[in-house]
Amino acid sequence: MSAISLQGISKHYSDHVVVDQLDLEVQAGEFMVLVGPSGCGKSTTLRMIAGLEDISAGRLLIGGRDVTHAAPHERDIAMVFQSYALYPHMTVYMNMAFGLLRTSKLSRSEIDQRVQEAAARLQITDLLQRKPNALSGGQRQRVAIGRALVRKPKVFLFDEPLSNLDAKLRTHMRGELERLHAELGITIVYVTHDQVEAMTLGTRIAVMDRGQVCQVGAPMEVYRQPASRFVASFIGSPQMNFLPVPAGAGVGENGLQAQFGDAVLQPGAVLGLRPEELHLSSATDSAEMPLSALRWHGVVQRVERLGAEAYVQIRVGSADVLVRADVDAALVTQQAILLTPELSCLRLFDAQSGARLLSLAA
Ligand SMILES: Nc1ncnc2c1ncn2[C@@H]1O[C@H](COP(=O)(O)OP(=O)(O)OP(=O)(O)O)[C@@H](O)[C@H]1O
Numbered sequence: 463m464s465a466i467s468l469q470g471i472s473k474h475y476s477d478h479v480v481v482d483q484l485d486l487e488v489q490a491g492e493f494m495v496l497v498g499p500s501g502c503g504k505s506t507t508l509r510m511i512a513g514l515e516d517i518s519a520g521r522l523l524i525g526g527r528d529v530t531h532a533a534p535h536e537r538d539i540a541m542v543f544q545s546y547a548l549y550p551h552m553t554v555y556m557n558m559a560f561g562l563l564r565t566s567k568l569s570r571s572e573i574d575q576r577v578q579e580a581a582a583r584l585q586i587t588d589l590l591q592r593k594p595n596a597l598s599g600g601q602r603q604r605v606a607i608g609r610a611l612v613r614k615p616k617v618f619l620f621d622e623p624l625s626n627l628d629a630k631l632r633t634h635m636r637g638e639l640e641r642l643h644a645e646l647g648i649t650i651v652y653v654t655h656d657q658v659e660a661m662t663l664g665t666r667i668a669v670m671d672r673g674q675v676c677q678v679g680a681p682m683e684v685y686r687q688p689a690s691r692f693v694a695s696f697i698g699s700p701q702m703n704f705l706p707v708p709a710g711a712g713v714g715e716n717g718l719q720a721q722f723g724d725a726v727l728q729p730g731a732v733l734g735l736r737p738e739e740l741h742l743s744s745a746t747d748s749a750e751m752p753l754s755a756l757r758w759h760g761v762v763q764r765v766e767r768l769g770a771e772a773y774v775q776i777r778v779g780s781a782d783v784l785v786r787a788d789v790d791a792a793l794v795t796q797q798a799i800l801l802t803p804e805l806s807c808l809r810l811f812d813a814q815s816g817a818r819l820l821s822l823a824a
């Protein structure tokens with residue numbers, strides 16, 4: 463039984479469809495990340511799970527129970543918002559205890575124990591008597607998480623909880639969230655538009671676009687086997703390169719298509735290759751390659767040496783392609799160069815619809 467089951471969930475505002483018949487199963491103990499561009503419906507989906515937004519159509523089950531129309535407090539969930547939403551006039555202690563004091567039947571000492579335990583886990587015991595305006599952003603975020611923890615809910619919902627923090631603190635808090643998830647074995651649904659957060663935190667990620675889930679899978683599975691050009695371009699940084707099947711390359715006897723291993727390359731389709739899946743060689747090597755080999759001629763525009771690795775921007779026809787290279791590679795601006803793909807990584811997308819036509823990647 464799934465911890466959360468979204469069955470054909472839709473949300474519309476008058477005739478504007480924001481979430482469109484969305485299906486998603488979240489398993490108990492899973493860290494599910496909903497990721498997608500701004501406006502694709504992530505927060506709306508999360509708020510429907512929380513009960514903060516009416517569900518226009520479909521069914522929502524939490525722990526096997528139909529809660530489609532249940533009030534938020536009947537759902538056994540806790541939500542952590544981007545804005546923290548702390549009560550400014552209350553101490554950290556009261557911010558964490560307040561919900562339990564108001565809605566639970568727990569005794570004062572049981573509540574105290576839960577607050578102390580959560581504070582210790584989040585390393586905010588020293589801050590319990592402070593008010594939120596005397597805290598840093600990271601500390602406020604911990605209080606907001608603590609307030610969720612003390613309720614011991616079945617499911618934690620997070621909406622961009624780290625986006626107000628600076629880069630260093632964000633990385634640190636990512637580690638903290640990972641640790642909490644591992645230690646407590648809790649079920650999390652986490653919304654972000656940041657694909658790095660999705661890749662690093664999710665046990666599975668659901669990539670959303672325009673109110674629908676395009677693909678659900680383990681991060682590396684989605685990275686390697688994107689179901690569409692949209693997913694391919696959204697997941698991965700730097701972005702995947704999209705290259706036209708080069709005219710003449712690999713043209714078979716019928717003049718229309720060619721085989722590379724099991725791959726059939728159709729003219730007009732688009733090849734998707736990540737920066738680490740393209741190899742560079744000197745343009746003069748070109749003569750030694752069989753005419754049918756898949757390759758592109760390009761000119762080096764820029765070499766960015768980042769320390770451990772380098773990224774080379776190469777103009778191919780009218781497109782710019784980014785290739786990861788060795789930092790010590792002798793590459794200079796305006797150098798003519800040859801790009802060849804890792805054949806086992808070939809991914810082919812339909813030029814019009816963006817649907818994936820083929821992949822050889824494991
Ligand atoms: N109350 C509302 N009335 C009408 N449209 C709304 C309402 N709330 C949200 N929307 C629209 O629903 C769409 C999805 O919004 P949502 O907040 O779920 O996006 P999101 O994926 O969370 O984006 P972001 O990454 O920017 O937070 C947007 O186009 C938004 O304008």
Ligand SMILES: [Mg+2]
Nearest residue numbers: 504505506621
């Ligand atoms: Mg949002």
